[in-house]
Amino acid sequence: MIRPGVLQDTHNRIIRDLRISITDRCNFHCVYCLPETEEAANFYRPNTLDPSKTRPANSNPIYPWKPRSKILTFEEITRITRVAASLGINKVRITGGEPLLRKGVENLVSQIASIDSIRDLSLTTNGTGFPALAKRLKDAGLGRVTISLDSLDRDNFKKITGRDALPEVLESICSAKSLGLAPVKLNAVIIRGLNDHEIVRLAQFAADESVVMRFIEFMPLGTRQAWQRDHVVSGSEIIEQIRSHMPLIPLPAGNLSETSTRWSFGQGTGEIGIIAPVSQPFCGNCNRIRLTADGKIRTCLFSLGEHDLKPALRSEADDIELAAELQRIVLKKEPGHRIGEPDFVQPTRTMSHIGG
Ligand code: SAM
Ligand code: SF4
Numbered sequence: 001m002i003r004p005g006v007l008q009d010t011h012n013r014i015i016r017d018l019r020i021s022i023t024d025r026c027n028f029h030c031v032y033c034l035p036e037t038e039e040a041a042n043f044y045r046p047n048t049l050d051p052s053k054t055r056p057a058n059s060n061p062i063y064p065w066k067p068r069s070k071i072l073t074f075e076e077i078t079r080i081t082r083v084a085a086s087l088g089i090n091k092v093r094i095t096g097g098e099p100l101l102r103k104g105v106e107n108l109v110s111q112i113a114s115i116d117s118i119r120d121l122s123l124t125t126n127g128t129g130f131p132a133l134a135k136r137l138k139d140a141g142l143g144r145v146t147i148s149l150d151s152l153d154r155d156n157f158k159k160i161t162g163r164d165a166l167p168e169v170l171e172s173i174c175s176a177k178s179l180g181l182a183p184v185k186l187n188a189v190i191i192r193g194l195n196d197h198e199i200v201r202l203a204q205f206a207a208d209e210s211v212v213m214r215f216i217e218f219m220p221l222g223t224r225q226a227w228q229r230d231h232v233v234s235g236s237e238i239i240e241q242i243r244s245h246m247p248l249i250p251l252p253a254g255n256l257s258e259t260s261t262r263w264s265f266g267q268g269t270g271e272i273g274i275i276a277p278v279s280q281p282f283c284g285n286c287n288r289i290r291l292t293a294d295g296k297i298r299t300c301l302f303s304l305g306e307h308d309l310k311p312a313l314r315s316e317a318d319d320i321e322l323a324a325e326l327q328r329i330v331l332k333k334e335p336g337h338r339i340g341e342p343d344f345v346q347p348t349r350t351m352s353h354i355g356g
Helices: 074-086 105-113 130-140 154-161 166-179 196-209 235-243 319-330
Strands: 017-021 091-095 120-125 144-148 185-190 212-217 249-251 260-264 271-275 288-291 296-298
Touching (some): 017 074, 074 319, 130 144, 144 166, 154 166, 235 271
Parallel strands (some): 091 120, 120 144, 144 185, 212 271
16 A cells, blocks of 8 residues: 555565666676676686677677667656655665766756755766766765775776776775765675685775775676676675684664675774675665666666656656656565575666666
8 A cells, every 4th residue: 555655665665765877888897797798707607608709798789778868867867856755765876887977967966966855865986087077076965975996906907897997996086085975985796706815905995095895795687697606705704704804893783774784993984894685685674766777667676677767757747646656666666686596587687777
């Protein structure tokens, strides 16, 4: 039954967090998300390499970039956010694809920041292009930034992301810190055999730079269906590795719907966070929905279906009808993902489309 004024699902979860992917495009080709070639996607199974399948990612017939006409305008995104805010959404993250590739992103930040009840506005970026935009984003009302950083080794960074961009990403982290876009959070997806040997170094970086390093378990979401259970380094394994080199003190959870467990080093303001959706699912407290760049609401990262808001948005529907549509969609939110279950089916859309 629809409860007036809120976004509540049939499992009694109230939705407060909206993640908005503003573009499906990206200038990186992370092996776990949008690998450039079949070879890159097959990094973990060299024996099955088929050279005939080595082709640029964007020639993949399943993943051409969406045409501009299918992508929501900033006005459409702001309207959906305003309607969602009227139903209790108070936390918004702008993501992608690479959100900084969308021209004028600071204008969208400013439009969303002006919605009264949004009290937490953040952005996730791979860090390229950020130094040039950082001040404008902050002035527009951006509160926080999360920057992806999977490796501190220039060659390994390039191997993982397909781009030789580590110096630029490190510069972005400095910009975010100096502008006070705090807490500056870094995301590292840990994959066995690829960057698990860098776990302690990444944790030490968080301590040295007084930032929050969040270690994320590898999830089954990439374009080339590269995921294998054996390549997931579990959150507990990550903690054990770090703990054998440095002290870790558990920190209390900020709130029930927090996805990470947090640890300090016992001194300084650096922290680590563990996001373990595969080994320790947190679906019971999930309070998120996602809006894709092409106007679909996804009620779970692993949803197999999507709910297209474009017909309502681009018709005569008023905000009351749009709100009712959002409420109906939220009622269909899945109880949880089914990773690890025999009937689990990987969604066809990658994180770069869904919005991480
Ligand atoms: N392009 C931006 C970036 O990389 O920060 C924002 C979009 S990206 C999809 C958001 C986050 O999702 C990144 O931190 C990325 O590492 C994470 N991600 C992408 N694919 C993933 C996967 N298969 N498993 C776990 N995390 C993933
Ligand atoms: Fe691009 Fe982010 Fe996906 Fe990497 S994780 S390919 S930077 S969208």
